[in-house]
Amino acid sequence: MVPSHNHDSLSAHFRKDDGSSVAAQRIGENSVKDEASLDFLPLKCKFLLNSILGQPISSLRSFFDSARFELLQEVDLMSLLKGLDVSGNSDKAILLFEWVVLNLDVSNSDKLHNQIIELMVRILGRESQHSVTSKLFDVIPVKEFALDVRAWTTILHAYSRSGKYEKAIALFDFMKCRGSCPTLVTYNVMLDVYGKKGRSWDKILQLLDEMRSVGLEFDEFTCSTVISACGREGLLEEAKSFFDGLKLNGYVPGTVTYNALLQVYGKAGIYNEALSVLKEMEEKNCPPDSVTYNELVAAYVRAGFLEEGAALIGTMTQKGIMPNAVTYTTVIDAYGKAGREDKALSLLEQMKKSGCVPNVCTYNSILGMLGKKSRIEEMMKIISDMKSNGCTPNRVTWNTMLAMCGNRGMHTYVNHVFHEMKNCGFEPDRDTFNTLISAYGRCGSQINAGKMHDEMIKAGFSPCITTYNSFLNALARRGDWRAAESVILDMRNKGFKPNETTYSLMLHSYSKGGNIRGVERIAKEIYDGHIFPSWMLLRTLMLANFKCRSLRGMERAFQEFLKNGYKPDLVLINSMLSIFARNKMYERAHEMLHFIRECGLQPDLVTYNSLMDMYARAGECWKAQEVLNGLVEGGGRPDLVSYNTVIKGFCRQGLMQRL
Template sequence: MGKGLNPVKVLEIYNNIEDESTRNNVSVCNSVLSCLIRNGKFESSIRLFHQMKQDGLRPDVVTYSTLLAGCTKVKNGYSKAIELLQELKSNRLHMDSVIYGTLLAVCASNSHCEEAENFFNQMKDEGYSPNIYHYSSLLNAYSVDGNYKKADMLVQDMKSAGLVPNKVMLTTLLKVYVRGGLFEKSRELLTELEALGYAEDEMPYCLLMDGLAKAGQIHEAKSVFEEMMKKNVKSDGYAHSIMISSFCRSGLFEEAKQLACDFEATYNKYDLVIMNTMLCAYCRAGEMESVMKMMKKMDELAISPDWNTFNILIEYFCKEKLYLLAYRTMEDMHKKGHQPEEELCSSLIFHLGKNGAHPEAFSVYNMLRYSKRTMCKSLHEKILHILIKGRLLKDAYVVVKDNAKLISEPATKKFATSFLKSGNINMVNDVIKAIHSSGYKINQGLFHMAVSRYITQPEKKELLLQLLQWMPGQGYVVDSSTRNLILKNSDLLGRQLTAEILSKQHTVSKALRSSEMKDK
């Protein structure tokens, strides 16, 4: 059962096997596990593994070796591998050279160099002779931090054992030298690879180019690239991607653009990586027409944009002051399940608000808020000012209610004044209560504004009554100006009810003054 088979179909066939002797056969299960692992269905393979044990099957060494191979390509693969290894030992099964080789590969792919060394030495102590695969996996572990000293010793040890380094081994050694900063030695090894016929594709050149570029030696990287082009080395565009990205990082945008154009003129094979790289080059060079063509090409080739694609475009549209286009791109990004960076959101919110696109600014704010990431405290107040300016007071109320502790008193006062002047009258009491709950002391001017609005709309007298009844319990009373306004319109609530309410407020007022005198 190989990579060509549909793993879902294979699993379905297995689950529908009626003959128990066939279904409860370890070899059959191992074949299904192998198919799942080869097709990247690690979680499905683990579920089947647990099902095997529940059905009374006892996993063998092949079972564990198959599952360990899957640990090389999953997140936290090393810890999962160790769990499987402990279970293998508890079942009194013995590790063999295949198991050790897989463990070395897991350690290398998860950057556990020391653990890889320990397994390698343990394998030799148990009498197993390392083969080229074992040496290559440990060498790959050394490449993580460019440990060229240990790498050279390992290669020498391998040669002493009578093994000859192959293409993979020498290419991995080149990676070690590059990451260790030994560029002259890397060039010498690249020449050796060329002489052996191991540099027919672009990978060794790309390793050296990438290392040189990241070390700031952009011209040396370019020289390697040009040498590769002259030799007509087989390329899938990875070398172009490295050089275009390197030019962009170095601020050489015209060179990046030109190389992207050269790629388009020469190659007709695209993937997401190269398209993102070219898109970045065109954006940095300010080539709007090329940017739009590249986006159209992505659609035609059915290549779905990723997080990087969206960020490249949004940054570019913001730079070009095309803020609504940046907003629509971010909206599309959010719909496709990608979360934009907070810094990018904050910048776009500011520019949208500044250019009068207040609803769009609030939409970006909500994208960030619903992503459940920690937000910069100042962003809540920034969006509040934008919403007040755009008279989106209902949305402003949501911001204040949910983030009252993070908003300054002047901003809270500005919001309250704006809402009580022209916000939805049905929400005035809710706004007052929310502001009070935040710890902000409501001043008499705000109460006067609320009472005045209710009086001008007699049909809202119930809301006025609720406000006046709520105030004394929170230590608030109306001042003389508001009191006179209420008395002047006593017919609204009825003279008797008005008198009762104001009498209660007067009692509370006397109690408050008395308390203040005692405190003095």
């Protein structure tokens, strides 16, 4: 839920200081910029222009319909569009162009020519109208036009930002066949396309070789885009090798490239490597910025060091680098995932008091964590707060609401939310389809999940690793490990490499289905070095062994967890304490109790219930009662399990009358 910085970096590469698009900055420059007035417009154009300017945006389509003949048959469309743009009404120019494309037989009309297409590509690129661009060029037979490389590049960028990677690749191949020479920006866009598409490391290497062969020198965006692509796929060695190779060839990395490498380590939770990158930056006099620290915060929280990550907020302030919404949201999101919603809400208040305005990602993160705990009233307050701060819900907000509906029997609510989302003007993207597949699967509606998969393909989105993980998520909840193995097989056959989420979901499937052999197979791959032992994966492995009551498996996973320098949370330590108690390993259980405090944590109700259970099983019912009394005296609130455990302890000793 926390946004990546590389998206913005690539967009920045497309824009000049005045905000206009570099990829298309010279299209029609002389014909538009040199015109100081609208005197170039024919009389009929001026009349239509004034009529359009007099209409509110909401009425324009109706007006265009009423002036259909003039717009499609009589008027000089190029002059009219140019006039709207020059007069500062590019939004109306875009609406007019969109209306013309949808109402004209573009395949058999000469109304649209190269100059019009290039002008509108420039305007659309400058206004960052990527979604509109990609939709329009699905209709316009773009291959019939002889555009310049900047126009092609802007269209490629729009396809990339809209997730239409196959179309971008096909268009890139076509423009090269037409003899158009890609620029550095074009190649950077295509590196980004392959990076987002996934399973394309060989294609990325091929593009890099192609760039070298035509004499193009890599820039910050080339390097950061390639490294970010490695981060998405979990290709840690490839990222490090590429980075080291750059330096060997004399390239001096800048902050953007270092930040991309930090992001790779941050995603994997390898905070020690992230710290070494920061150290290298300081040694090379490369100034860290807010993004640098944001990635370092991400590395800490991914390794389980939540408080250390939160402490960096203070460090940033001391160094004169203001924490931003991304910094706070990263820690808030981590608290939510650790089940510490109140801590997350407290940090949200701290964020607002510091003058940092929460953004839509912050609110989405809070909504997601509250939704998982069904804290509906608080969710409504957050939505109200969101509205009062002028923060408009985005596609992720809707996707979060859809994900909340993913409980058995709630498929009608999924349908309702999806319908409302579309009514608000949000068309589903690939993430929406993945969320729907997962939500329907968790509702037990496999037919709808399959239907959404088909709809996704029909809408032009290719399934990705997240799509497969969405199916696995639904299967894991049912413990259907056989079906999950079939999904993994299909995934590998199609060239997808399972990631840590994939393996974690398989562990959930095996443990829910009671298949300890499956858990052991994945454990062996981790210990043999075939699967990277991330914080999340080792944590899931421990809990899977706990569910299967495998003491040996838990101990081995816990050792591996600590060996990697990860910090366990209370859930993990409680699980260790519980399994030691079940196996009458009382000294080891007490070690875990001390370890809780060593980690700066406080025992909770689960801890106390495990201790009561341990004493009750050992026949020490009085000690079990002492633990219960201590819990009450300390202000704790015992639950039904607490009382039943102590009662069972006394019953086993034939001391029921003493209660």
